[in-house]
Amino acid sequence: MNYAFTYKMYFKANLLYQRLNLLFRRCHSERRDNPSFDPIKFIQGNTEISTNHMTPEIKLHLITPRCALWDSGADQCPVSDPFWAFYWPGGQVLTRYILDNGSVVKDKSVLDVGSGCGASAIAAAMRGARRVLANDIDPVAAAAMKMNAKLNSVNLETSTDNLIGQGLHQWDVVFLGDMFYDEEFASTVSDWLKTLKQSNSSCEILIGDPGRFSFEEHPAKSLLCKVAEYELDEVCRRENNGLTLGGVWAYDPTRTMK
Amino acid sequence: MWPIFDYGRFVSIISSSDVYGVVWMRSLAQLHKMANLRVLVGVKRVIDYAVKIRVKPDNSGVVTDGVKHSMNPFCEIAMEEAVRLKEKKLAKEIIAVSCGPAQAQETIRTALAMGADRGIHVEVTGKSIDGDNNQTGQMTAALLDWPQATFASEVTKENDHLKVVREIDGGLETVKVTLPAVITADLRLNEPRYATLPNIMKAKKKKIAKHKAADFGVDLTPTLEVVGVEDPPVRQAGQKVESTEELVAKLKDSGVV
Numbered sequence: 001m002n003y004a005f006t007y008k009m010y011f012k013a014n015l016l017y018q019r020l021n022l023l024f025r026r027c028h029s030e031r032r033d034n035p036s037f038d039p040i041k042f043i044q045g046n047t048e049i050s051t052n053h054m055t056p057e058i059k060l061h062l063i064t065p066r067c068a069l070w071d072s073g074a075d076q077c078p079v080s081d082p083f084w085a086f087y088w089p090g091g092q093v094l095t096r097y098i099l100d101n102g103s104v105v106k107d108k109s110v111l112d113v114g115s116g117c118g119a120s121a122i123a124a125a126m127r128g129a130r131r132v133l134a135n136d137i138d139p140v141a142a143a144a145m146k147m148n149a150k151l152n153s154v155n156l157e158t159s160t161d162n163l164i165g166q167g168l169h170q171w172d173v174v175f176l177g178d179m180f181y182d183e184e185f186a187s188t189v190s191d192w193l194k195t196l197k198q199s200n201s202s203c204e205i206l207i208g209d210p211g212r213f214s215f216e217e218h219p220a221k222s223l224l225c226k227v228a229e230y231e232l233d234e235v236c237r238r239e240n241n242g243l244t245l246g247g248v249w250a251y252d253p254t255r256t257m258k
Numbered sequence: 259m260w261p262i263f264d265y266g267r268f269v270s271i272i273s274s275s276d277v278y279g280v281v282w283m284r285s286l287a288q289l290h291k292m293a294n295l296r297v298l299v300g301v302k303r304v305i306d307y308a309v310k311i312r313v314k315p316d317n318s319g320v321v322t323d324g325v326k327h328s329m330n331p332f333c334e335i336a337m338e339e340a341v342r343l344k345e346k347k348l349a350k351e352i353i354a355v356s357c358g359p360a361q362a363q364e365t366i367r368t369a370l371a372m373g374a375d376r377g378i379h380v381e382v383t384g385k386s387i388d389g390d391n392n393q394t395g396q397m398t399a400a401l402l403d404w405p406q407a408t409f410a411s412e413v414t415k416e417n418d419h420l421k422v423v424r425e426i427d428g429g430l431e432t433v434k435v436t437l438p439a440v441i442t443a444d445l446r447l448n449e450p451r452y453a454t455l456p457n458i459m460k461a462k463k464k465k466i467a468k469h470k471a472a473d474f475g476v477d478l479t480p481t482l483e484v485v486g487v488e489d490p491p492v493r494q495a496g497q498k499v500e501s502t503e504e505l506v507a508k509l510k511d512s513g514v515v
Contacts, residue, residue: 063455072455077288086456180462213351213375241373242344242352 006166008013036127042078049151052093054233057126059151060117061144061255062087063213065238084116084141086239090178092247093230094208095123098175100228102127108172113163113179118145118156120208121246122174129173129256133157141161162194165201177208180215190220195252205251210236224249294350294413295437297340297483299374301333301356303365317486331363334372335443338450339413341373351375352370363466367497371453371461380469395439395442403437409444 046069047061063069069077098105098120105124108133112121118141121134134145134156140157149156165188168174173194180186193205207224209215210232228248235242238242262446305311306326312320328338343349354369355378356362366377399406406420407413411430416420424431425444435441453461471478499505 071455073458077455081459081462082455086459128309181460182466184465220470237345239454240460241371241451241453242341244347244377257377 004159005032011059023212038129040142040147041142043085043144043147050087053087053226054229054236055095055119055229057120058095058122059117060087060148061085061151061247062117063230070243071249072173079140081138084118084136084138084144087119087236088206089210089232089236089240089243089246090180090209090212091119092177092236093228094175094177094212094231094246097206097208097228097248098123098127104174104206105129110173110175111163111171112175113170114176115145115158116141116177118148118158120177121145121156122149122152122154123158124173124175126152132243133155133159135159135161137162137172164188165178168196168198168203171203174204175206175208176208178212179207180212180218183214183218185197186214186218186220190218190223194223195219207249207251208246209249210240210246212243221249223251225252273375289308295343295348296351296353297343297349298353298355299333299336299366299369301337301354301369302330303327303356303358303362303478304330313487313489317488318435319484327361329368332363332443332445332477332500333369334450336441337369337372339375339410339443341451343413343415344373344450345358353378355500357471359383360420366466367461368453370466371457372451372462373457374464376464377466378469379466380471380474382471395440402438402440404438404439404440405443407433407435410441411444411446413441414445 005164022088046067046246047063048067049059050062050064051059052064053056053060063082065208069085070113106128107130110121110124110133111130112118112124112134115121115134115136117244118134125132132155134142134149134217135158136142136145137160139160145156167183168251179189196203196205206227208242215221226247227250230248232240232244232246290472292331293466304327305320305322306328309326312321313319327330337352337354340349344352345480350489352374354366354374356366356369358365358382360381362381363377363379366374366379395408396406398404407424408427410422411425412423416434419436420439420441422433422435424440425446497508499508506515
């Protein structure tokens, strides 16, 4: 065996292990719980304005490879789980679909659940929705959504209430961008969808998902039909190991659960 | 049910400074759906390769308490290959499995962050170091009666089988194995990725199923007893000679020639 090669590999591997050893330690949310924590300053200081994604028409504050937090483990990140700082692939394909098919939102009232960075909501506003509510339980996400809306010169209402499980009669369209990332959550969301559909039959539900395992294997998927499919771009693939193709799905009332 | 190995017991008598762990990766194919491979990747929590191994004073084993542990580097490589198969759309699902103590879950989380879809943790107490035995993949294949391709440096899917290039002493050997098969990774198979924050965050949500060896009706009574562990002998200094004649004379003197 070539020992020089082995040594080089071990050296690189060492860097890898050092990084991996930083993973999954308890995250310090101290700064976030601290009353003087300013989400706007935090977002401005730790993200950059990016159009390097599948919807370059929309500018977003995101953590990119040039930002310090890109390389951090959960340990060094001062806020817990900044989902809003990344443009999830399910959200990207959904937003792309909205931008390419504006008629699904024009003059309608739209709710974006689990909005994160707010991209899908912003796209709906750009395409002439009558009213848009971007919903995310994370207050830092709410701040990010407002900043992103301002960047793109649109008006968005935001809410941090947990709207999943609530009946929502006033919405014409509901977006779920990449909400099926864990099995338990996937079940909660699909139960909610069924009741929502039963109570308000004219409500359109659109789901963006990059083929996550907990979505693909979920029985509720048999109630959906695919309306669009997009190949994920390179940046997306890097942030989401193993995923390559995103689909946009609509709730189809004619289908039954298998 | 597939068998569990208490490979913590298979410790070599002399520990060497070359950490040549074994990695194993298994692929199952759903019948007639060769494009949808399900890949099982074994990942093991071992003493970090960079740590200097110390033998315990009573020669019963090596020191593991308080010593830094990480995923076996070859398991990293196996995991990376599995994720690449998924990215090429050849694999549908990647499952990371680890037999070990509670801390093995950290190792599984790392695998999830690299791209596995879910994890399985079989709780096995007792020593958990890498014995450098190069047995697990081979024994697994034998017990399952599956073909094996070990020391893989390249894996390509061709129709209904895998073409694997193996690193052997004389160079490279190419073999074809039908599916399902067991593959073990060699250093040159790939360079593993490290998990970035977005992947780490998402990995937290992935499921890890927990089991005990008893759940599978496996008896962990050891059939191998470690009699002793020693440091390798200190290398003797060599001698320099001025000419070939002197070399031959010295060899004759020492009775080697």
